[in-house]
Amino acid sequence: MKPMDIGVVGLAVMGQSLVLNIESRGYSVVVYNRTTKRTEAFIDSRTAGKRITAAYSLEEFVQSLDKPRRVFMMVRAGDPTDALIERLLPLLEPGDVLMDGGNAHYENTDRRCRVAEGHGVLYLGIGVSGGEIGALLGPAIMAGGSEEAYGIVGSILESIAAVGPQGSCCAYFGPHSAGHYVKMVHNGIEYAIMQALCEAYDLMHRGLGMVADEIADVFAAWNEAELESYLVEITERILRQNDPDSDGPLVEMILDTAAQKGTGKWSSQSALDLGAPSPSIAAAVFARIISSMKADRVRAEPLLSGPCPKLAMDRADAVDMLFSAVLCTAISAYSQGFRQLRSASKERNYGLDLAEVARVWMAGCIIRARLLVPMTKAFQRQSDLSMLLLAEPFRSLWEEHQTQFRRLVARAHEAGIPVPAMSSALDFVDAYRTSRLPANLLQAQRDFFGAHTYQRIDQDGTFHTEWEQVR
Numbered sequence: 207m208k209p210m211d212i213g214v215v216g217l218a219v220m221g222q223s224l225v226l227n228i229e230s231r232g233y234s235v236v237v238y239n240r241t242t243k244r245t246e247a248f249i250d251s252r253t254a255g256k257r258i259t260a261a262y263s264l265e266e267f268v269q270s271l272d273k274p275r276r277v278f279m280m281v282r283a284g285d286p287t288d289a290l291i292e293r294l295l296p297l298l299e300p301g302d303v304l305m306d307g308g309n310a311h312y313e314n315t316d317r318r319c320r321v322a323e324g325h326g327v328l329y330l331g332i333g334v335s336g337g338e339i340g341a342l343l344g345p346a347i348m349a350g351g352s353e354e355a356y357g358i359v360g361s362i363l364e365s366i367a368a369v370g371p372q373g374s375c376c377a378y379f380g381p382h383s384a385g386h387y388v389k390m391v392h393n394g395i396e397y398a399i400m401q402a403l404c405e406a407y408d409l410m411h412r413g414l415g416m417v418a419d420e421i422a423d424v425f426a427a428w429n430e431a432e433l434e435s436y437l438v439e440i441t442e443r444i445l446r447q448n449d450p451d452s453d454g455p456l457v458e459m460i461l462d463t464a465a466q467k468g469t470g471k472w473s474s475q476s477a478l479d480l481g482a483p484s485p486s487i488a489a490a491v492f493a494r495i496i497s498s499m500k501a502d503r504v505r506a507e508p509l510l511s512g513p514c515p516k517l518a519m520d521r522a523d524a525v526d527m528l529f530s531a532v533l534c535t536a537i538s539a540y541s542q543g544f545r546q547l548r549s550a551s552k553e554r555n556y557g558l559d560l561a562e563v564a565r566v567w568m569a570g571c572i573i574r575a576r577l578l579v580p581m582t583k584a585f586q587r588q589s590d591l592s593m594l595l596l597a598e599p600f601r602s603l604w605e606e607h608q609t610q611f612r613r614l615v616a617r618a619h620e621a622g623i624p625v626p627a628m629s630s631a632l633d634f635v636d637a638y639r640t641s642r643l644p645a646n647l648l649q650a651q652r653d654f655f656g657a658h659t660y661q662r663i664d665q666d667g668t669f670h671t672e673w674e675q676v677r
C-alpha cells in the first residue's frame with residue numbers, strides 16, 4: 207500500500223474531526239485509537255470513499271507512514287499523552303515529526319520537546335481552538351516547538367486551518383511550548399469574555415426582568431456591532447433554545463454550576479508567576495469556582511442580607527450601558543491577555559509576534575471577534591505595543607464607553623448582582639491609568655512590620671524607619 211501522508215492518534219470528537227478535515231485537503235490519513243471499537247465505529251460510519259485507513263497497533267500505524275513520518279496526537283492531555291509518547295518514541299526515527307494537538311500544560315510541552323529531541327524526533331506542541339466543528343471545518347492553529355518540524359508539516363496545518371481576513375489562521379509562534387502557551391492565554395481570555403456575557407445575561411434577567419428571547423434580541427443586536435463575535439453569537443442561539451420538557455427556555459433549566467478544566471486556571475497561575483496583571487481571567491476562574499459551591503450558596507442566601515437584585519432604571523438605558531460594559535470588559539481582557547503573552551515571551555524566550563497571534567485568532571477559534579481585526583492592525587503598526595488599550599481605536603472606544611461602563615458596574619453593585627469580570631476589568635484599567643497608586647502606604651506597612659525597607663520619590667536608595675517610635 208502507498209505510504210500515508212500523515213497519521214492521527216486519538217479518535218474522540220477532536221481527533222475524528224481533524225482527520226476528516228485533513229483528508230478533505232487532499233492528504234491520505236492513517237488513524238489509530240487505543241480502543242479498537244472507537245476506530246471501527248469511525249471507519250464504518252464516517253470514512254466511506256475517503257483516503258483514510260485504520261491501523262490496529264501502533265507498530266502498524268507507524269510503518270504505514272511516509273518518511274519523514276508525521277504523527278498528530280489528539281488524545282487526552284496529561285498522563286495519557288505521556289503514556290502515548292512513551293510508546294511512540296521507540297517506533298519513530300530521527301527526523302520524524304511528532305505533534306501534540308491536545309491542551310497540554312506548557313511545562314509538559316517543554317519537557318516533551320526535550321525528551322523527543324533526545325530521540326532525534328522533531329516535536330511540535332500545537333494549540334487547536336474551535337471545538338469539534340472548528341476542528342472539522344477549520345480551527346485556529348497555534349504551533350510551537352521545532353521550527354524544522356514546522357517546515358515539514360506547516361503546509362498541512364495551514365491548509366486545514368480557518369481562513370481569516372489575513373489568510374490562514376495557523377502560525378508557528380516560537381520554540382518549545384510557545385504554541386501551547388498562546389493557546390492557554392487564548393482560553394484565559396475566553397473565560398473572561400464568557401463570564402462577562404454571563405454577567406450581562408444575569409443583569410438583564412434578574413436585574414431588568416427580561417425573558418430569554420428578549421435577552422437573545424439584545425445579543426443579536428450586539429452581534430451586528432463592535433461586539434460581533436462567536437461567543438456573542440452562540441449566546442444568542444443558546445437563549446433561543448426551547449426545552450421540550452419544560453416548554454420554557456432551556457437555559458433556565460440548566461444547573462448553575464460551571465466546571466473549569468484547567469487552561470483558565472493555568473493561565474492565571476502563570477500570570478501570577480510572571481507578575482503579569484490578568485485580573486479578569488483570574489476573576490472568571492474564581493467565578494466558576496464559586497458557582498460550583500452550589501450547596502454553600504443555597505445555605506447562605508437567606509442568611510446574608512443584600513439589596514433587591516433589581517436595576518432601578520430604564521431598560522433601554524440599562525441595555526445601552528451593558529453594551530459599553532461588555533465592550534470595555536472585552537477590550538480590557540484582551541489587553542490583559544496580550545500583556546501576559548508579552549511578559550511570557552520575554553521570560554520564556556518565545557519571541558512571540560503579537561500581530562501574528564491576533565491574526566491567527568481572527569477566525570476559527572472560540573474568541574474570534576470583529577475586535578481582533580483592529581487588534582491585529584494595532585500590533586502590525588507597533589510590534590512593541592506595551593498595552594493594547596493605548597492603541598487606536600481602543601483608546602477612543604474606552605473614552606466613548608467608560609462612563610457608561612462605570613455607571614453599570616456601580617448599579618450592579620448597588621443591586622447586589624455580582625459582576626466580577628466587569629469590575630475587575632474596570633479596576634484593571636483604572637489602576638493602569640493612575641500614575642500614583644497607594645502602594646506608597648503599602649511599602650510603609652511592609653517596612654513597619656518586616657523592615658522590608660522602601661524607596662522614596664525624592665532620593666535614590668532604600669530607606670528604613672523605626673516606625674514603632676512614631677506615635
Ligand code: NBP
Pocket residue numbers: 215216217218219220221239240241244280281282283285286287289290307308309310334335336337338
Ligand atoms: P478526550 O480529551 O476526551 O480524549 C479522549 C482520547 O484520548 C481517546 O481517543 C482516548 O482513547 C485517548 N486516550 C486516553 Br483517554 N488515554 C490514552 C492512552 N493512555 N493512550 C492513548 N490514547 C489515550 O478527547 P477530545 O475531547 O477529542 O480532545 C482531544 C484533545 O484535544 C484533548 O487534549 C483536549 O484537551 C484537546 N482539545 C479539545 C477541545 C474540545 O472542544 N473538545 C478543543 C481543543 C482542544 P480511548 O478511545 O481508547 O479511550
